[in-house]
Amino acid sequence: MKPMTEFTIPFVGLKVATHHFDYKIEQAFFEHFEYKDFNNVKVDVKVALTKKPTLLELHFKVSGLVNINCDVTNEPYNQKINNEFDLVVKFGDEYNDENIDILILPHGSYELNIQQYLYELIILAVPIKRIHPGVKDGTLDSDILKKLEELSPRLNEDKETHEENDPRWDKLKKLLTDK
Structure with a gap:
């Protein structure tokens, strides 16, 4: 150069x-x-x-x-x-x-x-x-940010939907308590 x-x-x-x-x-x-x-x-x-x-x-x-x-x-x-x-x-x-x-x-x-x-x-x-800086303080209006928000995992979903009992897991949990 x-x-x-x-x-x-x-x-x-x-x-x-x-x-x-x-x-x-x-x-x-x-x-x-x-x-x-x-x-x-x-x-x-x-x-x-x-x-x-x-x-x-x-x-x-x-x-x-x-x-x-x-x-x-x-x-x-x-x-x-x-x-x-x-x-x-x-x-x-x-x-x-x-x-x-x-x-x-x-x-x-x-x-x-x-x-x-x-x-x-x-x-x-x-x-x-x-x-x-608009991403940090939330003032930027961008299509990419909206899409990222849409695709991000939801942390505040109802926990009841994830805590339904599955009989297979109950049998495994019973093995842990049986000693």
């Missing part, structure tokens, strides 16, 4: 200090990754890069809305997301991203592309079970 240049930070010319970068993520970003679970995306990303003499520290903060489909009714709704992540970038002999919190870049590297970190941070901010 070709890296998106707007998410590449050239850190070699930066002073030893904290630098701030702001990004606006929209649906086209996820189309680049061929991720189709989101209907629409409006997410703000703030990145604080602290450059030190021997390493870089990055603090990512994402917040915004993603429009996704409900797992119960398949109705689209806006899900608020908030997430943060810290990354330490060190320099070594070869590229290594095996540790989730530490990235090792080869000596002589002059830029860092953060698009993969942003992608994962936004994806992981969305809840695993996606339920429309």
Whole structure:
């Protein structure tokens, strides 16, 4: 996958200090990754890069809305997301991203592309079970909800209909008491 240049930070010319970068993520970003679970995306990303003499520290903060489909009714709704992540970038002999919190870049590297970190941070901010707020509070009027209600087992049925005595069970119950 070709890296998106707007998410590449050239850190070699930066002073030893904290630098701030702001990004606006929209649906086209996820189309680049061929991720189709989101209907629409409006997410703000703030990145604080602290450059030190021997390493870089990055603090990512994402917040915004993603429009996704409900797992119960398949109705689209806006899900608020908030997430943060810290990354330490060190320099070594070869590229290594095996540790989730530490990235090792080869000596002589002059830029860092953060698009993969942003992608994962936004994806992981969305809840695993996606339920429309109208389902939780009962305000959503949906054909699927009505059908689910119709097909759900009834818990408050008359218990008398289930407690009719069956002579076969009576004989088995008698075996339990005969010892």
